[in-house]
Amino acid sequence: MDPVFFLIQVLNGVQYGLLLFLIASGLTLVFGILQVINLAHGSFYMVGAYLAFWFTARSGSLWIAILGGLPLALALGFVIERLMIRFLYRRDHLTQVLLTYGLILIFNEAQRIIFGSDPHSVTVPQIFEGSIRLTDTLSYPIYRLAVSGVCLILVMAMIFVIQKTRLGMYVRAGSVNREMVQLLGVDVGQLSTLVFATGAGLAALAGMVAAPLSSVYPGIGEHILIICFVIVVIGGIGSIKGAFIAALLVGLADTFGKVVVPEFASMSVYAVMAAILLWRPQGLFGRAG
Amino acid sequence: MSRTPRILAWTALAAVILLAFLPQFADRYYIQLFTRIMSSAIFAMSLGLLVSGAGLVSLGHAMFFGLGAYLLVFFSPGDEGAAIWWALPATMAAAAIAALIIGALAVRTSGIYFIMLTLAFGEMLFYLFHDSKLLGGSDGLYVNFRPTVAAFGRDLLSLDDRPTLFYVALVLMVATYLGIGMLLKAPFGRAILGIRVNEQRMKALGYNVYAYKLVVFAIAGALAALAGFLYATQYRSVNPVLFSWRESGLVLMMVILGGLRSRLGPAIGAFALVLVQEALQAVTDDWLIAFGVFVIVVVLLLPNGLAELAGKLTPDRLAKAANDG
Amino acid sequence: MADFVLETEALSKRFGGLVAVDAVGLRVPAGEVHAIIGPNGAGKTTLLNLLSGDIPPTSGRVRFRGQDVTGASAHKLSQLGMGRSYQRTNIFAEFTVRENCWLGAQSRLPSSMRFFRPAEKIASVAKRTEAAMALAGIADRAGVIAAELSHGEQRQLELGVMLATEPSLLLLDEPMAGMSADESARMVDLLRRLKRHHTLVLIEHDMDAVFAVADTLTVMVNGAVLASGPPDDIRASRAVQDAYLGEGSTA
Numbered sequence: 001m002d003p004v005f006f007l008i009q010v011l012n013g014v015q016y017g018l019l020l021f022l023i024a025s026g027l028t029l030v031f032g033i034l035q036v037i038n039l040a041h042g043s044f045y046m047v048g049a050y051l052a053f054w055f056t057a058r059s060g061s062l063w064i065a066i067l068g069g070l071p072l073a074l075a076l077g078f079v080i081e082r083l084m085i086r087f088l089y090r091r092d093h094l095t096q097v098l099l100t101y102g103l104i105l106i107f108n109e110a111q112r113i114i115f116g117s118d119p120h121s122v123t124v125p126q127i128f129e130g131s132i133r134l135t136d137t138l139s140y141p142i143y144r145l146a147v148s149g150v151c152l153i154l155v156m157a158m159i160f161v162i163q164k165t166r167l168g169m170y171v172r173a174g175s176v177n178r179e180m181v182q183l184l185g186v187d188v189g190q191l192s193t194l195v196f197a198t199g200a201g202l203a204a205l206a207g208m209v210a211a212p213l214s215s216v217y218p219g220i221g222e223h224i225l226i227i228c229f230v231i232v233v234i235g236g237i238g239s240i241k242g243a244f245i246a247a248l249l250v251g252l253a254d255t256f257g258k259v260v261v262p263e264f265a266s267m268s269v270y271a272v273m274a275a276i277l278l279w280r281p282q283g284l285f286g287r288a289g
Numbered sequence: 290m291s292r293t294p295r296i297l298a299w300t301a302l303a304a305v306i307l308l309a310f311l312p313q314f315a316d317r318y319y320i321q322l323f324t325r326i327m328s329s330a331i332f333a334m335s336l337g338l339l340v341s342g343a344g345l346v347s348l349g350h351a352m353f354f355g356l357g358a359y360l361l362v363f364f365s366p367g368d369e370g371a372a373i374w375w376a377l378p379a380t381m382a383a384a385a386i387a388a389l390i391i392g393a394l395a396v397r398t399s400g401i402y403f404i405m406l407t408l409a410f411g412e413m414l415f416y417l418f419h420d421s422k423l424l425g426g427s428d429g430l431y432v433n434f435r436p437t438v439a440a441f442g443r444d445l446l447s448l449d450d451r452p453t454l455f456y457v458a459l460v461l462m463v464a465t466y467l468g469i470g471m472l473l474k475a476p477f478g479r480a481i482l483g484i485r486v487n488e489q490r491m492k493a494l495g496y497n498v499y500a501y502k503l504v505v506f507a508i509a510g511a512l513a514a515l516a517g518f519l520y521a522t523q524y525r526s527v528n529p530v531l532f533s534w535r536e537s538g539l540v541l542m543m544v545i546l547g548g549l550r551s552r553l554g555p556a557i558g559a560f561a562l563v564l565v566q567e568a569l570q571a572v573t574d575d576w577l578i579a580f581g582v583f584v585i586v587v588v589l590l591l592p593n594g595l596a597e598l599a600g601k602l603t604p605d606r607l608a609k610a611a612n613d614g
Numbered sequence: 615m616a617d618f619v620l621e622t623e624a625l626s627k628r629f630g631g632l633v634a635v636d637a638v639g640l641r642v643p644a645g646e647v648h649a650i651i652g653p654n655g656a657g658k659t660t661l662l663n664l665l666s667g668d669i670p671p672t673s674g675r676v677r678f679r680g681q682d683v684t685g686a687s688a689h690k691l692s693q694l695g696m697g698r699s700y701q702r703t704n705i706f707a708e709f710t711v712r713e714n715c716w717l718g719a720q721s722r723l724p725s726s727m728r729f730f731r732p733a734e735k736i737a738s739v740a741k742r743t744e745a746a747m748a749l750a751g752i753a754d755r756a757g758v759i760a761a762e763l764s765h766g767e768q769r770q771l772e773l774g775v776m777l778a779t780e781p782s783l784l785l786l787d788e789p790m791a792g793m794s795a796d797e798s799a800r801m802v803d804l805l806r807r808l809k810r811h812h813t814l815v816l817i818e819h820d821m822d823a824v825f826a827v828a829d830t831l832t833v834m835v836n837g838a839v840l841a842s843g844p845p846d847d848i849r850a851s852r853a854v855q856d857a858y859l860g861e862g863s864t865a
Binding site for chain 2 (some may be wrong): 095101104105108113198237271277278
């Protein structure tokens with residue numbers, strides 16, 4: 001394989017992985033702290049993508065889309081948590097799965113009614129248009145680098161908040177023992193809403209930022225959701241570190257899979273998952289049992 | 290799972306008898322509809338065995354249904370129908386083997402992990418059949434000729450005849466119900482139920498819990514494949530959508546709608562769900578949204594499903610309620 | 615060495631930096647009632663969990679009837695003849711008393727992978743179930759759902775389920791937890807009856823009961839063995855009194 005081509009695939013894989021991490025981190029925190037399995041998490045990604053499409057179609061700018069769309073997405077996350085997710089905290093997994101499955105159906109149909117079933121595209125912001133010349137024949141889109149950059153900044157911000165702030169401490173403690181955090185005087189209800197809404201916001205932001213890279217179509221949410229589940233399984237539930245490594249692994253596996261085994265590209269991610277589970281049933285950093 | 294309450298058992302028997310007469314007075318459309326409902330009932334009962342029996346919530350069970358459907362295609366030679374005597378057992382056996390392989394990885398986990406793993410494996414199979422030209426790709430495949438039911442050179446039944454297929458489905462549905470019942474009364478069933486209630490104690494009592502979970506996973510997979518085989522026989526076309534997580538979610542919905550604590554629950558849920566879908570589709574094009582709302586409402590209001598509702602309507606309960614109220 | 619039913623050598627369990635069980639050595643001959651006592655947090659339950667295979671040891675060895683079983687799983691140890699009861703009642707709440715004990719009894723079949731004939735027709739399992747219920751003193755409540763039993767009856771069922779597996783070594787974690795005086799007296803009787811044909815290792819805080827049935831006492835403090843020997847020796851030991859008994863006998 002040509003080294004520059006290899007480099008491009010690595011960059012793509014890392015970029016995809018970082019994007020996935022943004023989405024998966026919300027998922028793993030909601031599992032870990034709120035103990036809720038939320039099938040509709042992918043819907044937030046889809047909401048972000050469609051908000052990007054809607055805003056850019058009207059204003060021509062992705063910036064406005066993000067500025068306008070992000071608060072909307074956060075508000076949506078807030079509302080969903082208060083109205084529905086609250087019910088699920090003490091319930092069993094089956095109930096959670098089915099309730100959030102119902103949510104997906106509603107989200108998808110609402111989106112179909114509003115936007116229709118055709119794929120749409122979103123234009124790249126002007127300053128990121130164009131590509132960097134790497135060789136005579138190969139170049140790399142600047143926007144992809146920008147996406148990686150944004151994700152990286154968000155990742156570092158997340159790590160900072162979780163490791164270095166008091167809020168982060170409560171979040172980490174909550175993922176181990178919810179009752180204990182309550183005894184510390186923290187309003188667990190507010191913490192839950194914050195965690196959930198943040199997860200939703202991150203997923204939506206990921207959707208917005210990724211929209212120019214591929215088209216926006218019905219069902220993108222579910223595909224991403226399942227990939228994120230795979231990431232959480234590989235990384236271990238509740239482990240941000242695990243989710244990060246797993247996300248990069250999955251991003252690279254998917255990218256190289258498309259190049260090396262194009263007929264079975266989609267399966268490469270699952271093959272990696274199966275291999276890791278054979279070796280470590282609880283995931284890379286998961287707590288056993 | 291609790292013993293089916295009297296009233297429910299009698300109602301079910303009456304329903305089966307009614308069904309037996311259905312082809313005499315109903316038109317083609319309803320014969321087809323109920324045939325499909327019955328294969329869904331078998332599918333739902335197989336998942337019920339996993340969920341209510343063993344406590345294993347699988348969000349990928351459709352993968353075995355899809356496998357059963359596709360296997361009929363592969364076992365059918367191009368110029369005539371497959372002989373059901375070997376095609377059906379072979380399909381179920383192959384699905385059981387696939388379930389053993391997938392289960393070997395999946396069953397080591399539990400709870401959220403198991404749900405996610407089964408979802409992921411389901412998707413893996415979806416992409417396998419979707420992306421592979423050899424396996425039919427996104428367009429799917431066709432069964433040119435329905436399986437034959439023949440012996441000593443003579444056709445015993447023709448599955449091309451709608452009422453005949455209906456009766457075959459009815460017999461298979463009842464047989465599945467009775468078979469699962471037999472399984473649950475046997476030592477294996479007792480062990481499985483014990484595992485659902487208190488897995489850790491079962492280990493401490495000397496049961497190799499992993500092995501039992503693996504076997505029940507394989508049995509459930511084989512039964513799901515039976516349902517898929519029946520489906521493919523009816524419609525003669527299969528495509529990767531059969532493996533999708535939406536189908537897995539739908540069948541899980543049937544199990545919970547019917548009631549987790551009842552052996553009859555999944556079948557009740559299958560009938561109720563498909564009929565609700567039919568009703569909604571007749572009323573509006575945007576029926577999926579209404580269906581989504583329906584799912585949420587059911588989950589919130591009927592945690593124990595329809596079967597419990599029936600249980601509450603037994604004569605002595607009604608009398609007690611009249612006395613108390 | 616085959617004289618001892620249970621032997622451990624420097625058995626330890628570490629959770630990260632915390633040493634829960636510190637190099638414990640035990641030797642339990644056949645037919646003995648060996649009580650493990652000590653203040654809360656001394657590592658007694660963790661030790662029992664190590665012995666029963668519910669958790670794997672960090673280091674050390676365990677021998678059961680002369681066979682090295684270090685790190686063996688709980689289900690394998692049960693099949694070898696170990697029985698375990700739990701401090702927090704660990705029964706099958708939604709099943710009846712008989713169904714609870716049945717599960718224990720059925721585990722002694724060569725295999726429960728039998729799919730066709732009804733389980734209740736198996737005479738050997740039925741016999742074991744009846745015997746276990748009678749031994750545990752709950753035969754008269756056979757048809758009652760476990761969740762509806764009184765606390766004392768549930769503790770009896772806790773033992774009954776284990777007894778149905780016909781173990782030779784019984785590991786009992788606070789069998790008397792939460793019992794009234796009457797219930798405790800019944801339990802002491804039961805332990806005396808069990809003593810005739812089984813080897814017992816039990817954790818208990820009820821000192822009257824302990825001194826009534828135990829042949830040997832092992833005192834644990836902070837995960838390690840402080841002293842071990844006949845009850846009178848332990849009662850007389852200064853070190854033990856300072857560490858534990860002096861503060862009051864029942865938890």
